[in-house]
Amino acid sequence: MKKLLKTKWFIALVVLLVLAAFAILSLIPGSPIKNLLRPVQLVGSPAQSIVKSAGDTITDFWSAITDGIAIREENKALKEQIADLRYHLTQNEEAALRYEELKEALHIKDTFSNYVIYGASILSRESDEWFSTIRLNAGTADGIVLQPGHSYPVLDVEMNLVGRVIETSDTESRVLPLLHEGFAVAGKVNEVNGATFMVTGDAELKRKGLCLVKDIDADVRLEPGMEIVTSGEGGLFPEGIPIGVIESVDNSNPLEITATLRPYSQIGKLEDVFIMIPYVEPSDETAQTTVG
Amino acid sequence: MRIINENTKSRARKVIVYTIYIFLLSTLQVSFPDAFSFAGQTADLMFVFVVLSGYFNGFWDGAVVGFICGLLRDVFSPPAVVGLDGEVRVTAFIGAFTLFAAGITGASFFTKRMHRNIPFSVVAVMFVTFCYKVAGYVLIFGWSSISGINMNFYNPVAAFVYSFLPQLLLNTVTAIPLIVLIRFLGPVSFRNTKRKDDVISDSGEGTWLGI
Numbered sequence: 112m113k114k115l116l117k118t119k120w121f122i123a124l125v126v127l128l129v130l131a132a133f134a135i136l137s138l139i140p141g142s143p144i145k146n147l148l149r150p151v152q153l154v155g156s157p158a159q160s161i162v163k164s165a166g167d168t169i170t171d172f173w174s175a176i177t178d179g180i181a182i183r184e185e186n187k188a189l190k191e192q193i194a195d196l197r198y199h200l201t202q203n204e205e206a207a208l209r210y211e212e213l214k215e216a217l218h219i220k221d222t223f224s225n226y227v228i229y230g231a232s233i234l235s236r237e238s239d240e241w242f243s244t245i246r247l248n249a250g251t252a253d254g255i256v257l258q259p260g261h262s263y264p265v266l267d268v269e270m271n272l273v274g275r276v277i278e279t280s281d282t283e284s285r286v287l288p289l290l291h292e293g294f295a296v297a298g299k300v301n302e303v304n305g306a307t308f309m310v311t312g313d314a315e316l317k318r319k320g321l322c323l324v325k326d327i328d329a330d331v332r333l334e335p336g337m338e339i340v341t342s343g344e345g346g347l348f349p350e351g352i353p354i355g356v357i358e359s360v361d362n363s364n365p366l367e368i369t370a371t372l373r374p375y376s377q378i379g380k381l382e383d384v385f386i387m388i389p390y391v392e393p394s395d396e397t398a399q400t401t402v403g
Numbered sequence: 404m405r406i407i408n409e410n411t412k413s414r415a416r417k418v419i420v421y422t423i424y425i426f427l428l429s430t431l432q433v434s435f436p437d438a439f440s441f442a443g444q445t446a447d448l449m450f451v452f453v454v455l456s457g458y459f460n461g462f463w464d465g466a467v468v469g470f471i472c473g474l475l476r477d478v479f480s481p482p483a484v485v486g487l488d489g490e491v492r493v494t495a496f497i498g499a500f501t502l503f504a505a506g507i508t509g510a511s512f513f514t515k516r517m518h519r520n521i522p523f524s525v526v527a528v529m530f531v532t533f534c535y536k537v538a539g540y541v542l543i544f545g546w547s548s549i550s551g552i553n554m555n556f557y558n559p560v561a562a563f564v565y566s567f568l569p570q571l572l573l574n575t576v577t578a579i580p581l582i583v584l585i586r587f588l589g590p591v592s593f594r595n596t597k598r599k600d601d602v603i604s605d606s607g608e609g610t611w612l613g614i
Contacts, residue, residue, distance in 0.1 A: 119462055123507050126470075130500035137495035138486045145495045151474045155426075159479060162430035235433035235479045240444055240566060241539060242482035244493060246433075277483060278493045285493050287483055293491035314543075318443030318565055379437045 140259070156283070159235065226349065226387040229255060233381055234283065241314075242293070245286040247384065250279050255386055257284075264341075264348045264387045271353045271375035272296070272341065273384050284386070289354070289374050290317045297344035298324065298354055298372075306331040307342040310354055310372055320377075321358060324370035333360050333370050349387070413592065420590040421456075421464075425472055428452050433479040439573070444566065446573035448581075449476060450535065451528055453502050455578065455585050457510030458527045459519050464590075469506025473499030487550050505531050521582060528578040529571055536567050 115121055137144045229249055237243035247265075249255050255276065257263070263276040265286050274288040275296075287294050294312040299305035306328055313323040327333060337357045343350030355374040362368055428448040432439065439446035449472045457465020476498030483493045509531050540562060 119466075123466060123503075126466075127500060127504060130496050130503065133496040134494055134500055138484070138492050140490075140492070145493075148474065148478055148495055152478045155429075155475050155478045158426045159430040159434065162427065163434040166431070166435055236436050238433045238436060238445065238449070238476060238480035239447070239482070240570070241543065242484055243480045244483045246479065277491055285481065285483070287491055291483065291491075293483060293485045315561070320443075379440075 152280070152283075156234070163234070225390050227254075227390050229253065229386045229388065230383060231255075231284065231386060232383050236378065237288070240317075242291065244277070244291070245274065245288055245378070247276075247284040247286060247386070248282070249284055249386065250282040252281050255279050255284050255388065262287075262347050264352060266352065266385045266387065267376045267381055268383065268385070269353075269375070270385075271355075272348070273376045273378060273381065275347065276386055286384075288312075288378050289322060289376065290320065290378070292317070294322075296348055296354065297342040298339045299342040300333070301338040301340045301351075301353070305342075307344055310339065316371060320373065322355070322372045322374060324357070324372050325367075327368040327370065329365055329368065331368075333357050333368075335359055339372055416592070417590040420588075421468060424452060424584070424590075425468065425475065429472055429475040429479060433476075439577070441573055442565070442569040444569040444573055446577040447532075447570070448577060449502060450505055450532070451574050451577045451581055452585075453506045454509030454528050454531045455524055455581055456590075457506040457508070458524050459585050459589070460591050462507060462510040465506030465508075465510035466503060467506075469502040469504070470499055473502035476502065484546065485550055489550075501535070505535060508534060521586065524582050525575060525578050528574055532571055532574045533567065536562075536570060540566075 133144050133147070136142055231247040231249035231253075234246040234248050236245055251257075255263070257276060257279045265273045265275060267273050272289060274286045274291070274294065276284045277287045278285040289296075289312065291312045292314050296310050297307055298310040299307045308324055308328075308331070309326045311323050311325065313321070316323055324333070324339070335357050339354045339357065341348040341350060341352040341354060353375055355372045355376075358371040358373045360368070360370040432445070432448045436445045439448065453465060453469040453472050456468040473496075477495050480498075481493050481495060482497050483491050486492050509527050
């Protein structure tokens with residue numbers, strides 16, 4: 112028996128069983144098992160930051176050399192775009208003034224006015240085909256406090272949906288990306304009273320960078336090229352965040368119409384993202400306490 | 404009098420070289436995955452390194468390096484899975500479990516019979532990658548059945564073409580530079596040694612670092 116306990120295979124089996132048990136226990140809400148990884152995080156995160164910044168420096172240097180001509184042409188195009196936008200801005204200034212007047216009169220609410228936007232950089236991306244998450248360099252110390260049962264939308268610089276925050280630590284947040292197999296968001300066609308459906312990640316479509324659109328009513332006509340935005344149902348995401356465009360529609364089964372969606376955000380190319388946190392008005396009691 | 408003998412030197416070399424490779428490869432993989440991607444799959448640098456460490460340097464090297472790389476994977480890019488209550492949660496220790504298993508599998512199936520020769524190290528990487536993919540699909544399928552999640556999955560043929568083959572190809576290509584690094588700039592020196600198996604048995608196979 113003593114001999115068996117000392118064999119490498121027995122030890123390996125025990126280690127595997129313990130690790131499997133830890134992995135299962137980590138799924139329990141509020142499990143302290145994850146704290147065991149904190150020392151590894153303390154050592155690993157700075158090391159990763161060094162390698163990442165070194166890699167970024169090399170990439171930037173290489174880009175500076177190779178992208179010269181492209182940048183010049185882009186600069187020319189951007190100057191033309193600025194001129195065009197200035198013209199539109201002048202035209203829209205008056206419309207904006209009128210909108211503000213009507214907004215107060217009709218009590219219209221801005222889509223994202225009740226949200227505070229936090230900027231964050233992507234520290235690490237998906238390392239595997241299956242179920243990986245993204246790590247951001249903003250945590251509870253930066254104001255990203257995740258209440259139980261809540262989740263915050265994560266957007267790219269063009270305000271397109273990237274994913275949602277599902278866990279935070281002191282200095283970091285974990286994001287469930289749009290293409291993740293467990294991701295789901297209620298979407299709708301970007302038009303007034305557009306019909307709603309579910310946009311989810313899908314193991315098979317992930318490879319092509321696509322999402323699955325399901326739970327589509329039989330009377331809804333989806334067509335390739337239609338823009339899909341969040342519907343606001345479910346409460347996690349505000350209405351109107353652009354998700355992507357319909358790539359194809361499968362009507363072969365009228366009882367189960369599905370479609371594929373190509374997300375606007377290209378997670379592989381993102382460096383910085385924004386976290387939307389609902390703004391909570393301080394209650395009267397809190398306000399009085401603060402004043403007092 | 405020599406304070407640092409050869410044994411201490413080789414142990415120090417092992418720790419330092421492994422530390423550098425572990426941090427470098429794991430951080431590269433999660434920081435710049437697009438640089439190692441093809442057909443929707445990413446070359447698994449950590450995984451290949453762990454298998455090769457086990458194959459070339461013995462069971463305990465595979466186990467220890469696999470465990471440490473796995474912990475780093477759990478920190479850098481932990482998987483999030485749908486729990487039994489339907490909520491998606493970030494897990495811990497799945498990376499440690501996977502890479503620990505990969506390390507000991509890589510070491511055990513080939514080292515003795517193949518005498519750690521270089522061509523069979525590629526076969527070891529392909530074999531363990533295949534096992535990993537099969538086990539992954541079986542586990543995901545089993546878990547989604549238990550938790551009642553409706554998941555769209557590849558059929559076996561599509562899984563082989565779109566998931567197994569690209570991953571096998573990428574891991575095999577990745578193995579080539581890593582073999583050169585481990586064999587010639589690695590944690591264990593094979594210079595002036597004709598009987599490699601004995602060297603490994605002395606310095607790695609019995610207990611890691613001879614502790």
